[in-house]
Amino acid sequence: MRKVLGAALLAAALVPTMAAAQGLNPGFDINAATRAYLDLLQGPARAKSDAYFEGGYWLILWNAVVAVLVYGALLASGVSARLRDLAARRVKRTWLVPGLYGVLFSLVTFLLFLPWSIYTGFVREAQYDLMSQTFGAWLVDQLKLLGVSLVVNALLFTAIYAVIRRFPCRWWAVGTAVVIGFLTLGLLLGPVFIEPMFNRYTEMPAGPLRDRIVAMAAAHDIPAEHIYVSDASRQTKRISANVAGLGPTIRIALNDNLLNRTSPDEVAAVMGHEMGHYVLNHIWWLLFWFGLGVLIVFAVIAALAPRLIARHPRWGVRDVADPAGAPLLLAIASVLGALATPYISSVTRWEESQADRFGLDAARAPDGFASVAIRLSEYRKLEPGPVEELLFFDHPSGRTRVRMAMQWKKDNVPGATMVRPTLAR
Known part of the structure; x- marks a missing residue:
């Protein structure tokens, strides 16, 4: 009897292990289920x-070309x-000249x-049916951004030119800290002001x-008052949400396109993803990686700018500490x-992939997540090549x-079955 009982207990213990090895749903075809969603966009x-999206690849190049042309013309x-x-004539204190020059x-x-x-911001968006604003309304927003x-x-x-004057040899390192400080302040104040x-x-x-x-939110200690x-929707047709801010300014927000165009499961999937950014401290990681990039850029500028300024005296730029050299920088x-x-x-895609995994666990709505991925592919290429991605x-x-x-879904939903998806809205 003991041997029989022992064998039964051993078999019972092995069942979960064998099931895990075979997968929770060995009959669920991931490839077919994936293709069913991908075929919604044809x-x-x-x-x-x-x-x-492919046009955006060229915009990376042309944005740089236009910037070089504009800044080169100013020099x-x-x-x-x-x-x-003009700035020097208007202010008496030398340290204020860069600020007025900046204005x-x-x-x-x-x-x-x-x-x-x-x-790039209006005509192209309207051509691809992503713009909801009139040109006048768009221009008003640009003027606000200018302000x-x-x-x-x-x-x-x-701040930057004060650092350059104070640390002429190591300004690129201290300047990086200044930029990160400004960015952190923007993350803190942006949602509120x-x-x-x-x-x-x-x-x-309600x-x-x-x-x-x-x-x-409560399950992951995220403030949700x-x-x-x-x-x-008055500006764009894109869906979006975020958990924004730092410390006392943290808040959860979603746009009305997300509410009006998607199902509850899709909304939950998006919000789970955004909560992932908060719980996984992606703001701080992004500041770190961005700061590393700024440090490298500033170091290259510190090496190149003095030589270029010396070779082009007709620009009227005295040295790197002269704000007139800002277009060169x-x-x-x-x-x-x-x-x-x-x-x-790569840095942002890594964070987004982490947030995706978190969101799937938090919302437990894999089909909602897949539907949202298709909606986002209205303006993101759905099936790029590996190098392209x-x-x-x-x-x-x-x-x-x-x-x-x-x-x-295959790994976490008992009895998972493939659905025939639709995008109703």
Whole structure:
């Protein structure tokens, strides 16, 4: 009897192990389930999505080219030097000259970049049916952004050039810390003071969906006293959400496109992903990786800028500590930024993939997650090549995300079956 009982207990203990080895749902076909979702985006819609995203590859190059042309023109024409002279005449304290120069520089470059901004930010978005604004409304938002940049650039130029004067040999290291400090301050203040300038935020109505989001937040110790909905539909057709802010400014927000265009499971999947960024401390990791990139860029600028300034006395730039040389520093940074695209894409894609896995565990809605991946592929190429995804994708591709969701479903949902998905809205 004991031998029989022992054998039974041993068999019972081995069942979970054998099941785990075989997979929870050995009959669930991940490839077929993934393909069912990928086939939702076909024909002209797939071609438009691919064309829009592939065009973005060229924008990386052209953005750098336009920046070099604009900044080069400011240097070669002597306009930058004249802006510095004007700033020097208007303020008595030398340390304030870079700040006023930063204001004048922001105004001039806003006008010079405006035609390109109109094409990339309005015309192209409208061509691909992603724009909800009139040109007038779009321009008002750009003017608001200009107002913010006038204040930020006045402070940033003052701080950076103070560092260059104080640490002429190691300014690139100290300057990196200054940039990270400004970025951290922006993350802290942005949700409260900046974002409401562009959108109206209202409390999400009470109901089962809000309760579901609150429960997900509570399970991971995320403050959820307020859940806001922004009126992003007046600007774009994109769906979005975030857990933004730092410390006392942390808040959960989603846009009205997400609420109006998706199912409750899709909303939960998106919110689980965004909560993943918060729980996994991705803000701090992003600051670290971004800071490393800035450090390298500043080091290259510190090595190249003095030589270029010495070779071009007609620019009227005295040395690196002269704010009139700002266009040169920014031109170098623009080129390096374009070259760093694979680095930037890889860092952000790594974080996004981590948040995807967290979101699947938090929301437990793999089909909702897969549906959202298809909706996001309305403006992101759905099935790129592996090298293409490695170089240019700052999020996992739709195919990668759908397959991850179907793998999670196979591994975590008892009795999982393949659904015939639809995108009803």
